[in-house]
Structures are given as C-alpha cells and as structure tokens.
Amino acid sequence: MRFDVVTIFPEYLAVLDVSLLGRARREGLVDVHVHDLRDFTFDRHRTVDDTPYGGGAGMVMKPEPWALALEHVFAQAPADAGERPVLLVPTPSGERFSQGLARELAQREHVAIACGRYEGIDERVFGWAEELFEVRLVSLGDYVLNGGEVAALAMIEAVGRLVPGVVGNPASLVEESHEDGLLEYPVYTKPADWRGREVPPVLLSGDHGKVAAWRRAQQEERTRARRPDLWEALGRDG
Numbered sequence: 001m002r003f004d005v006v007t008i009f010p011e012y013l014a015v016l017d018v019s020l021l022g023r024a025r026r027e028g029l030v031d032v033h034v035h036d037l038r039d040f041t042f043d044r045h046r047t048v049d050d051t052p053y054g055g056g057a058g059m060v061m062k063p064e065p066w067a068l069a070l071e072h073v074f075a076q077a078p079a080d081a082g083e084r085p086v087l088l089v090p091t092p093s094g095e096r097f098s099q100g101l102a103r104e105l106a107q108r109e110h111v112a113i114a115c116g117r118y119e120g121i122d123e124r125v126f127g128w129a130e131e132l133f134e135v136r137l138v139s140l141g142d143y144v145l146n147g148g149e150v151a152a153l154a155m156i157e158a159v160g161r162l163v164p165g166v167v168g169n170p171a172s173l174v175e176e177s178h179e180d181g182l183l184e185y186p187v188y189t190k191p192a193d194w195r196g197r198e199v200p201p202v203l204l205s206g207d208h209g210k211v212a213a214w215r216r217a218q219q220e221e222r223t224r225a226r227r228p229d230l231w232e233a234l235g236r237d238g
C-alpha cells in the first residue's frame with residue numbers, strides 16, 4: 001500500500017520513519033512518500049496562500065499549487081492499481097474517521113492525503129480532484145487542529161497497521177476497541193497483587209470460557225458507561 005502526503009511541513013511526517021511503520025516501510029509492505037507543497041510554486045517566495053474572497057480573517061491556500069502537487073501524486077500511482085486512488089482531506093467539516101473507514105482504506109492500493117493549513121484549501125480543488133481521485137473529507141473529531149499533518153499521522157497509523165503483515169500478530173487486531181463496535185476490556189499483567197490492588201480472580205482461574213464471558217461483559221459495561229452513542233448504535237437495550 002502506498003501513501004502520498006502533501007504538506008507545507010514535510011518534517012512533521014518524519015516520525016513515520018521510527019514508528020511501527022518504519023519496519024513496514026523497510027519490508028515494502030507500506031510505502032509513505034511526503035511532498036512539500038511549496039515545491040509546486042514558482043514565485044520567489046514560494047507562495048501557497050492568499051487572502052480570502054469575501055473578506056474575513058486568515059489566509060486561504062491557493063488552488064494551483066494543490067492541483068500541480070496532486071497531479072504529481074496521481075502520476076505516482078502504483079502501476080498495478082486497478083482503482084482510482086483515494087484522496088483524504090483532513091478537515092473539521094468532514095465525515096468522521098472511524099475504525100470502519102480505516103479497515104476500508106487498508107484494502108486500497110493508493111491513498112493520498114492533502115494536509116491543509118491556515119483557513120483551509122480553496123474549495124474548487126476538491127471538485128477538480130474528483131477527476132483523478134475518490135475524494136473523502138475526513139474529520140478526526142470535533143475539535144480544531146492547526147493543520148492536517150497530525151490527522152495524517154493518525155490516519156496513516158490507523159490504516160497502515162491494518163495492512164496484512166504490518167502488525168506481527170494479526171490476532172492482536174481482533175480484540176481491539178471498536179473492532180466489534182465495543183470498547184476493549186481491561187488488561188492486567190504481573191504482579192497479581194500490586195500495591196494492594198488485585199487482578200480480578202476470574203483471570204487467574206484458568207477457565208477460558210469464564211474469562212471470555214467476563215471480558216465480554218466488561219466490554220459491554222464500559223461501552224454503555226463511556227460511549228452511550230456507540231451503545232445505542234449497537235441497538236442494545238438502553
């Protein structure tokens with residue numbers, strides 16, 4: 001799987017060289033390429049923004065550098081990709097990013113991410129990009145970041161780790177929060193008695209059936225208590 005990230009802060013993405021994805025990149029499972037938007041400007045100041053039509057505070061990212069950068073990214077598409085690449089655009093006004101969307105994206109050959117800054121990217125870029133990409137405006141949550149780079153890191157990690165072979169033990173991907181719509185159960189390790197706090201006895205029982213039942217009950221209790229929205233969505237009684 002290939003990721004292409006376009007940003008005015010390419011150094012923001014350098015952390016991907018050291019995280020879990022570092023090995024995946026070295027083993028050719030996941031490929032991440034970062035592009036500096038300013039490389040697609042041609043004025044002396046490498047200008048990427050300008051004042052907003054209609055007035056208002058802040059600056060808007062100019063459309064032409066984005067079009068040139070995204071055309072360059074599109075041309076990098078893996079030769080065998082039998083599908084249009086996805087273009088993810090992190091924005092507070094997008095669809096909610098989720099484990100389900102991460103799973104969907106992990107099946108794709110080529111995912112591009114456009115990291116906006118300032119007050120955003122000229123809206124016309126998204127309509128234009130539809131000619132080359134499946135464009136998905138995506139929100140990480142209802143809060144505002146200064147730019148899309150942090151969101152890009154989060155999405156690359158969430159998607160990249162689901163690519164077969166990236167995570168050593170695929171079984172560890174199964175019982176995670178949100179995999180089955182429920183939050184994950186609590187986990188414990190040695191010592192059994194830590195500062196007077198004991199591990200739930202069922203976990204020391206050796207009875208795998210009881211352990212599984214206890215863990216499921218914990219998942220349901222936690223989801224109902226902490227995420228009533230998820231609980232309702234599961235259609236369980238309130």
Ligand SMILES: Nc1cc(-c2cccs2)n[nH]1
Pocket residue numbers: 090091092115116117138139140141142143144145146147148149151
């Ligand atoms: N969920 C979310 C995305 C963002 C931004 C993306 C780009 C600039 S701000 N903030 N919050």
